[in-house]
Amino acid sequence: MVSPVIIQKVIDGALQEPQPDLLAIEEPLEIRLGFGPIDNRQQRSLSVTMRTPGADGPGADQELALGYLYAEGIIREASDVVSCRHCVQDATKQGNVLRVELQPSVLIDWQLLERHTYASSSCGICGKASIDAVRASCPATMTSGGFRVDAAVLQRLSDRVQAAQRAFSYTGGVHAAALFDADGQVLMLREDVGRHNALDKLVGAALWNGQVPLQEYGIFLSGRIGFELVQKAWMAGVPVLVAVGAPTSLAVEMAREAGITLIGFMRNQRFNVYTGVERVVVAEAIGYGNK
Structure with missing residues (x-):
């Protein structure tokens, strides 16, 4: 998951002696689908993403693919997948192509998928239309009951997640997505150079473990939040x-x-709640009229 490199630092305008450093590895992964009835199987390339291979163990690419397929609404459960294997380059090295064989009963709406993918890649340029493009595959709006978490617990999350980020500790160049419970315990963490990939890996692992929908958990992200990440979280419940x-x-x-x-800007014992404040347990609520 890391690659060695020799660097030279400049400190106070002075060039320092060469020294070793580590970089996060970034390589492409192509996800191909095998689909259709038994007597008419087809293959089609679904996506190519840049990811960190092996960052979370030998099954990281499979978790990434499962999470991505679930977020896109292509599969609804792990049993929709027959197999998920690398296309091997040679006898000693796995390639950067992963073929996912779907059950013959899984139907794919390629037109809807292409519209959704376009909306995601546009990074919000088309505004409300982006939400309209993904709404069709998302579940119903979640109710405010159930999972709640104490503000003091949330404030400890950053340190707990960072302590569990193995690849980040070496490189400083990868993102993380972590699953946590109401007590603030980090139950599972995945890393990748891509923010979306880290979350896909996490959801894929949870799907494989039979934990989805994730109604009794929260997810912590190491970077900013785009609407695509919210959509993936919505799909996972x-x-x-x-x-x-x-x-x-x-x-x-x-x-x-x-x-x-x-919740954003989680740092220095502070955070901002943008939506759904009723799930955050606080010691005291200060109204606008209070001093």
Whole structure:
């Protein structure tokens, strides 16, 4: 998951001696689908994403693919997948192509998928139309009952997640997505150079473990929150989404529609609640008229 490199630092204008450093590996992964009835199987390339191979063990690419397929609404459960294997380059090295064989009963709406993919890649340029493009595959709006978390617990999350980020500790160049419970325990963490990939890996692992929908958990993200990440959380049934960085306007809009508690700028014992404040347990609520 890391690659060695020799660097030279400049400190106070002075060039220092060469020294070793580590970089996060970034390589492409192509996800191919095998689909259709038994007597007419087809293959089609679904996506190519840049990811960190092996960052979370030998099954990381499979988790990434499962999470991505679930977020896109292609599969609804792990049993929709017959197999998920690398196309091997040679006898000693796995390739950067992963073929996912779907059950013959799984039907794919390629037109809807292409519209959704376009909307996601546009990074919110088309505004409300982006939400319309993904709404069709998302579940119903989540209710405010059930999972709640104490503000003091949330404030300890950043340190707990960072302590569990193995690849980040070496490189400083990867994102993380972590699953946590109401006590703030980090139950599972996945890392990748891509924010979306880290979350796909996490959801894919949870799907494989039979934990989806994730109604009794929250997810912590190491970066900012775009609307695509909120959509993935909505698909997985996550009621609370927390991030170190800021959300976009479209992310807040989608979180409000989904019924997700969206929290950003989680740092230095402070955070901002953008939607769903009723899931955050606080010691005292100060009204606008109080001093």
